[in-house]
Amino acid sequence: MDGLLSLDPLDVPLEKNRPRGPPLTASGDCLNVLLLGATGVGKSTFINAFINYLTFDTLNNALHGEMQNLIYSTFSTSTEDDEETEIVVGVPDDTESTSNGNRGGSDTQSCRAYTISNGDRTVRLIDTPGIGDTRGFDQDVKNMKDVISYISNYMVLNGVCILLKPNEERLTPSLRYCIVELLAHLHKDVANNIIFCFTNARSTMFHAGATLNILKALLGEFQQISAIELSKDTIYYFDSEAFRFLACVKNGIKFSNNEQQIYDSSWRQSTTESIRLINHIRSLSPHLIEKTVSLNKVRDMLTRIELLLPSMSSVIEMEQTVNAAALFANFLAQHSIVVYHLGIEEYLEDQIKKTRTLPGAKHYRKQTIESLESSRESYSHQVSTYKKRCKAGNKSGVINVDDIRNMLHQLYALKENGKMLKEMMDEVEEGYRNVGNQEEVSYIVQMPPQRRTSDNRWQILFWVWYILQIIWSKYVK
Template identity: 40%
Template sequence: MDVKKKIVNVLVLGETGVGKSTFINSFLNHTTYSKLEEATKHKLLYFIPPKFTLLNDDFNKTEIKIGSSSNEIDTPGESSTQYPVSYLFDINNKDVILRIIDTPGIGDTRGLQYDERNTENLLTFIGELDYLNCICILLKPNNSRLNVLFDYCIKHILLRLDKKIRTNIVFLFTNARSSFYTPGDTFTPLKVMLDEIKRNQDDDKIPLDSPNVFCVDNESFRYLAAKSSGVQFSQNDMELYSSSWDRSSTTYKRFIDYVASLPDIPMKGIVSVNESRRIVGRLAKPAVELMILQEKSLITLENHKKKLDEVRDNMTDLRNILYTPVIQYAIGKKTTSSVTKHTMNAGLQFSFLPPFVTVKLGYKYSNDTKLEDYVTAVETLVEDPKIKSLLDDETKAREAVKQQLQAIAELAQAYKQEARTILSAAAIFTNFLKENAILFGTDPLELYLKSLLEE
């Protein structure tokens, strides 16, 4: 390997079963041999152990299995590749080395939780790179409707990536001999999906045109694997696979030239967008729940104000309720049952904050953390000595009530200001994602608010 060559990093994405592993093995043989006949004279080349079933004219099965890998599972019906792996291709007569990164299939057969895990593993893996040059999305032609899970997962990944990679996305169609080496019916739903992404962005859409669309057929590699396992083929079969090889070789050369021309996209930006989205997602829930606590505080103040208005001429009742009910936030893991009212000498094992928690709320939060486990709304009765002394002179009782109502109004205004501060912070965070991510998606705060309304 020539260490002076530039390394071009290509991330491969695709639905489970689209043929990512076969594509990588086929690409290896196409970049090593010029003709299929030359490849048959040498030992089979592969990075990922091939495994598939052949049926003859009588529908008798022949299992083709060469080698093994701890990163590939053979269980029928389950996704094969388990973790991202990179493979280096030293391209002959080119000044580049392609690093192709294989990934677990989108739409893992074991469920969405595995897709989420696979996405995190993928982002962690590419986060170790200095830069990324290309995202290569593999599809099969002639799918008149894209799988809903594919649509979700592709967008799920694009949500986490810097928009600078948008123009470095290419689409490669496998098994394209059946569609005469065109995208076939898949082109229209794919274009619709990309147009939907464009409608949510101010920038140019992800390109889908002849320069960044590649159609190949990898059956010639399966032919090589079967032949190396002793399977016999007719002369007509050999000519058919040879023609497929030649057509795909031309496309692979164009693919190499195009990918090598793409600029480096620093991974620092891509990783920062992903981390920011994760933080925003985690902030959404506690932000909304804090606003709910503030709303409860405002209701408490309003109810107390009504009581003052009702008894402002009754000195006995006034002495009992002439205070400001302040909702303080106790921060810390709960060790006792919830407390709704308390005096300052009760000795709860919490660190109390003033009514305002915007910049001081510093507890650890994750997706499975419940805010109520860490934040307790504790109603504290705050008496003002100056107001209390006014009650000793009945002629000044009305002034006392007036001052108390003013204190309540000021506290209510402070709560409202804090709510505006929280919403402003959420707007800044989500605007950052809108400006920098390929796909903005749903505002996490909006999403959580909708779920609360549904509940």
């Protein structure tokens, strides 16, 4: 059981059939970057675009090179004759949903790592399922558990990129839920590694637009989030349309030179942002993933303990278990960015209202509403018991994993309920282990050295030199 909350960071080697990235160490030879975001924000497209931006410093070079297609996606565009055609990028596989009608891109169903390397620069991008899953709140819970389990295979996180759209006009219950729920699963020590990346930023001239004010207001609601800065170093803007332009050309769609020049400017901007992002992540102290994993396990253990308490007959053992719950609750309070938040209840209530107005079978609506109401009540109970345990067990001094481990051993020694408690805690660990040991399917993309000066720049330098020669010979001499 000592492995449940080990103080030593995990570094689990996986021998798989597909190639994986170089071994991860804490020395900084590989940057681990976790990508998080709402469903539909475009994480998969972002990865395809990001890799191509790092591969080619200009759109012209990309047009003459081999486009990198790591993730399957499709989108529609119009030809010169105004006929709609479908553009396909990459090859579909079982980790991407291709049958849900999402023509703007693929829906990631499980975590996957993509390792990009170029000389001394190696970056592992970890793609994740989106929060706000159309299959419901329970699927979001499962997805986030899968994410935490997946990253437990590594030792550190160098960056956590939260992807956002730049043109959000208001803080809807869904947007609030998506952002805060992502933060709720992270250890507070990762706050300095959190970065916000805006996709499709060309539409707002590479600015955050209204979303920035929404984000500022949201982060200001939580005391623990105050460590997350919104500055030039933590905000980045990318243009997915420039990558889509490249994909269109590679699929035989014709464009004018003027159109290419517009997208070339966006490409250069995105390339600059990509390099700036990597350099910033390099400068950060890495976050030990085991801290975040332990945090989520303790949260699950607290939930399990609360479920068992009503069935306990021994007053003494119930008191000891309540003390354990108080310890776990205060551990979460000390080490979480966000423990529990009202955004979930607000989001579930909003989903209930929307479901009531949906067309279709009444039986389906009734089942969906009952499930959402059950989730809302369960979460509300978790929040109230957490607050009660925190207040009752509030203590000075930092609670660490040693304190949690010692408390667990005391619980396992209980005469009547010790065995059941151990089985419950073993289930918590097993739940993470099963997902965390899934096959890693990362890839290595060997990128050619970037050309710092394009052919166009050499031509410009030549003509500048030529004109200066004429001026010198005609006027100076």
